[in-house]
Every structure is written in C-alpha cells, then in structure tokens.
Amino acid sequence: MIKVRIQINDGQAIDSDSGFGLVYLGSDHRFDAPLKEMESTSYPEQAGKNVNPKTVKDAFDYTVRFFVRAGGALSNANAIIHSFNKQLFTDVDGVQTRNRVTFYNDYKKVKIVGYPQPIREATDFWRDDYGRIADVVCVEWVISVDNPLLCDFNIA
Numbered sequence: 001m002i003k004v005r006i007q008i009n010d011g012q013a014i015d016s017d018s019g020f021g022l023v024y025l026g027s028d029h030r031f032d033a034p035l036k037e038m039e040s041t042s043y044p045e046q047a048g049k050n051v052n053p054k055t056v057k058d059a060f061d062y063t064v065r066f067f068v069r070a071g072g073a074l075s076n077a078n079a080i081i082h083s084f085n086k087q088l089f090t091d092v093d094g095v096q097t098r099n100r101v102t103f104y105n106d107y108k109k110v111k112i113v114g115y116p117q118p119i120r121e122a123t124d125f126w127r128d129d130y131g132r133i134a135d136v137v138c139v140e141w142v143i144s145v146d147n148p149l150l151c152d153f154n155i156a
Contacts, residue, residue: 002105
C-alpha cells in the first residue's frame with residue numbers, strides 16, 4: 001500500500017491511513033505547478049501580437065482520491081469524514097478559518113502545500129445486500145495551492 005502523509009499547520013505529518021482512516025488511491029499526475037499565461041497585446045493595424053515572455057508559477061488545485069476505511073458501517077465512514085474535515089479548520093466563535101495543509105506523497109515524490117477544501121460527498125459508494133457489511137466509500141479531497149513556491153515536485 002502506498003503511504004501518504006498529511007500535516008495540518010505546523011503539526012506532525014501523519015500517515016493518512018493510520019491517522020485519519022483514509023487509504024490513498026491516487027492523485028494528480030502533476031510534474032510541476034502550471035505557469036501563468038504570457039501577457040500579450042494586439043492591435044488591428046499590426047500583424048501578429050506583442051508578447052511579454054516573462055511568466056511565473058500559477059496557483060492550482062490538487063486532487064487526492066481516498067478510500068475510507070469504514071470498518072463495515074456507513075456511520076463510521078461519516079464519522080471518519082466529519083472528524084477529518086473538522087481538523088482542517090480552526091473554529092473561533094463559529095467563524096472557521098482553514099488550516100494550511102501539507103500533503104506528502106513519497107511514491108510520486110511530491111509535497112503539496114495549500115488550503116484544503118472539506119470532503120463533502122462520495123465519488124463511489126457501494127453497500128452489500130445486508131446494508132452493513134462491506135461498505136465502500138471513495139472520496140476526493142482538493143487542496144487549493146495559493147503559493148506554488150511552497151510545493152516541491154522532487155522530494156527525496
């Protein structure tokens with residue numbers, strides 16, 4: 001099984017499976033952050049366009065897919081997702097502030113840093129005939145990378 005780790009704010013990087021009950025299935029196959037489009041101007045009396053070739057890395061969303069280790073009960077899957085989502089925010093008097101997360105994928109050799117979107121729905125959902133054994137819940141988790149310079153696409 002591929003191990004990935006999640007760090008919330010300055011806390012310890014925790015294995016997603018043993019720490020959160022989220023088994024890694026896959027993630028974006030990104031080799032680097034995207035670049036901002038080149039700036040250009042064009043005039044009707046001029047052939048072509050004027051291009052400024054300077055650019056920098058741009059913000060992006062990074063998607064991670066997990067299988068929820070539910071232990072055979074849907075209420076457990078709901079509780080696992082609720083607990084994970086709750087850790088992604090700091091709540092002060094009902095105002096929630098997103099915590100910065102760092103996602104480490106040692107298989108793909110990437111470190112992604114950004115602000116998380118909470119997990120809201122399952123992408124795949126199966127239940128056996130008895131309705132309690134062999135529940136399978138798959139989810140997607142999105143990290144919005146605001147500063148791509150904090151990410152590393154070649155960790156050792």
